[in-house]
Amino acid sequence: MGHDIRTYGGWRRRHGIGLLGMDTTATFLALGAALLLVLVAAIVPVALIYLLPPIALAGGFGLVRVGGVPVGRLVVARCRWRWGVLRGRNRYRAGVVIDHPRAFQLPGVLAPLTLLSAEDGYGGRYGIVWDRRTGLLTATLRVVPASTWLADRSDADSWVAAWGGWLAALGHMPAVRWVTVTIDTAPEPGSALADAVHRAVVPTAPEQARAIMNELVRAAPAAAADVDTRVSVTFDPKASAASPKDLFEAVADLGRTLDGLASRLGGCGVSVLGRATAAEIAGTVRTAFDPHSRGEVNRLLTGPRAEEVLGWCDAGPVAATEHTGHYEHDGGVSVSWAWHEPPRQNVRSDILARLVAPGPFPKRITLQYRALPATTASRVLQQEVNAAAFRAQFRRRTGRDETARDSWDAARARQAAAEEAMGAGVCLVSMYATVTVTSPEQLRRAIAHVEASADASKIRLRRLWGSQAAGFATTLPCGICPPELSRRLKH
Template identity: 30%
Template sequence: MSDNAAQEKFGNWLQPASPRLYGLSIPALVVSAAGLMFALLLMMKSLFVAALIVLLIAVLVVLLAMVKFGGRTIIGKITDSLSLATRKSSGSAFYVTGALSTLPPEDAERLPGALLDVETISGTDGLGRNYSLLHHKAVNQLAAVFGCSPDGASMQEQSMVNAQVSKYGSWLSSLSVEEGLTGATVVVDSASESSAGTCAAIREDVAPGAPAFAKEVLDHAVGTLPARSAVLNVYATMVWDAATLGGTDKDVSSAVAEVAARLPGQSEMLREAGAGSPEPLVEGELAHVAQLAYQPMRDQEMALDALQGRLAVNDWEHAGPGFFDDSQGRVVFHDGVASMTLMMTVPPGAHITSRSFDRIFGPNAKFLRKRVALFYRPVDPGSGARIVDKLVKTADWKISTRKGRPTSWDRAAKLVAEKTEQELAQGARLSLFSMMVTVTFAPDQKSYRDALNQVKSLMNQLIMPYRFVEHAGSAAFHTTLPFGVLPWRYSTTPLWIGSGTK
């Protein structure tokens, strides 16, 4: 039976922003007006040199600290460069584990950065499944990581895909009313991995008494398999605030029990949203995810060892990289490979469908590994109403203050803001979101150029403005891992997290 259902389109994106005039924000306008006023007062007293100095100071403050070039102010770029130089001179941009590590012995092989102070708490949920929560002690948060197995849009009828997209929207809406939930991430981890593990597993499954001819045919068939096969893993991570759930800095047992009770419900919602059969990951699986991210070139070795029951790392405390070099700016080096990360700065510039992100999510031969991380920050209904009200007023302001006729983009922005306001009044929910992409490649110039050109091509076809992370590569790399690092909990004013609203 054919399925003639059309692909649903989405694009109700809003970018939180303050009113602007002549391209300047309200604070920049205040500084400019104050500088001009003081300069005029000084000129009235014939203090022309002083007036010129005041004007110059006002212009410098606005240009250096309030006008963004490529998503960052000049002061921001300078402070980032100084921060990187300081970390390089202090040695903190180079992380080494094992015998050469300068960390205490108990931390000598742990993950770096924000994940250094993260511990696992294991147990069994109401369905009898084992789980391991990640306790981020620095911010007192608990993260549960679900391994998902989506079928993919190409394997299902469009009507089923549309229904799953609707359920996914329901899951996002539920984040805003889930008590204690501070954020969620969905990470799509893709690679072109070695087929050695699959081939070895097939050969080992042959019955010892099988006919020789059958063994020969099977062995020949296995030998025709490609050397590498596309692999795609999807992880959904939910993060709760332990204090809100009754936990304290010293004892989070009550919060752990509350999260464990919620795992079955979250699994069911993710299943309905197209995640296949979501299962909470345990400590050994979390450590394996980290090791593959640091050492993607060892995938064949790890697959063969796993068949023999030998895991390179099966506990969280020893899942860190051998070394991690964050001293070069955009590109970071770790365990014989290199990575770089880019981040979305503005939501997609056009409507998208359920297939629009196929290329960015799927495996790509130009990368050893690629992670696309979507971040969702729930907004409570009261705050959501205030945000949308501000967006409507900003859209009105932009139209009324524009010199000449309003553009189609101005009118479209107002219509989207008003439509969102109407939907909120009818019970819809608001979520802040953003996207980051980390690609890993061989540490040579040719591989870097290929990876750079390819990731730019993937992002440009989405009509999505972005920028590369130039001075905090380690933090960006570990943020895209599915381990529940929420940037807004570690930084008060992250640039990108306010870039999209749905």
């Protein structure tokens, strides 16, 4: 007897009115170049000798693809990378012994950030990462997810539905720019268990009992894992309806928003532990840059003076060097990927289980959601449907047959528009993965482990060549969004 397995619609890559794999802008440029050639051929045919070579070269750069990316974009990225290396922008050395306001600045895209500590209104405090360049504020909720493997199918369905409703509600909150969900896993260093056993064992305990407990502490790290799940909310005070006049009012507005989001998050299959403190955020960044410090940081966070001994100045690395395919920092080497292609199928609720499961190396898997405003979501989806219809009409006019992928994409576009009309939200979703090793000899094995886990989830990851530092920072609770960084560079 077969079992009925609940599946969900999945994801769809956003497409404009592009032809031959090009985006909308490139398509209109290509059509303009073709029209120019026709006009020149009709008026001054001799000029084609001079125009055809550069146009053919530009067309090759735009149409020929390597790994799904146009060659022209790869060439531009490589040139920018070489220029940055020549200017020393891929290297960082902390000024730890100088008295300077920016002595403890973090490297790369983390440089404009600073850490604030605010009251939560319930007698406690929580940490806020403040981007001094853009004014964005990022706070983090610590959660513990329930396993779908041990839950009833109806419970898992209700969790997925509640999560969809939670994301849909973001479309009515223009001040929330994006939400970053990160599952941070690492082999347990044994410090937490060792400290707990050390406090529990009394000197008068029998020798055999102490020997058993010591053996347990010695053997446990090989099978234990440290798992931390975070939901970071990036807030834009400029888009808030309250129109805060200063940073204090903006933080208060953020606190009210977090209360509402945390209360609804409890129905999505997670237990909300509370807001991450400033020390916890600094400790997370510190252990990411220096995996050897995980045990020490965990010990400090459980102490009574965590906020005093663990601050933003302790979070960054002493030294960091970005290479094309990896990122060296303090006691570790990291490799980061981005989501290149999601599963082209209906997915189950545990589709990401293999990818986010603890492994032999520290890794962070991040899903970033940028909700489209409810007022523009229907217009965007209708544009997607119109673009799919335009491509279908173009194929018919040129005598090309419709492929199975084209048919699937058009059906998904219509399905998304119908679901939005029924009240569903629309989010731009991206995924990032980072794995860290403490020895360069382990790097190849760690890369193979992550890519094999992604393949088991039917997800294609693409190495962030030349953007390893940005990918590394995206998986931290600091509110980094690569598409937003790219948009700033273009402007």
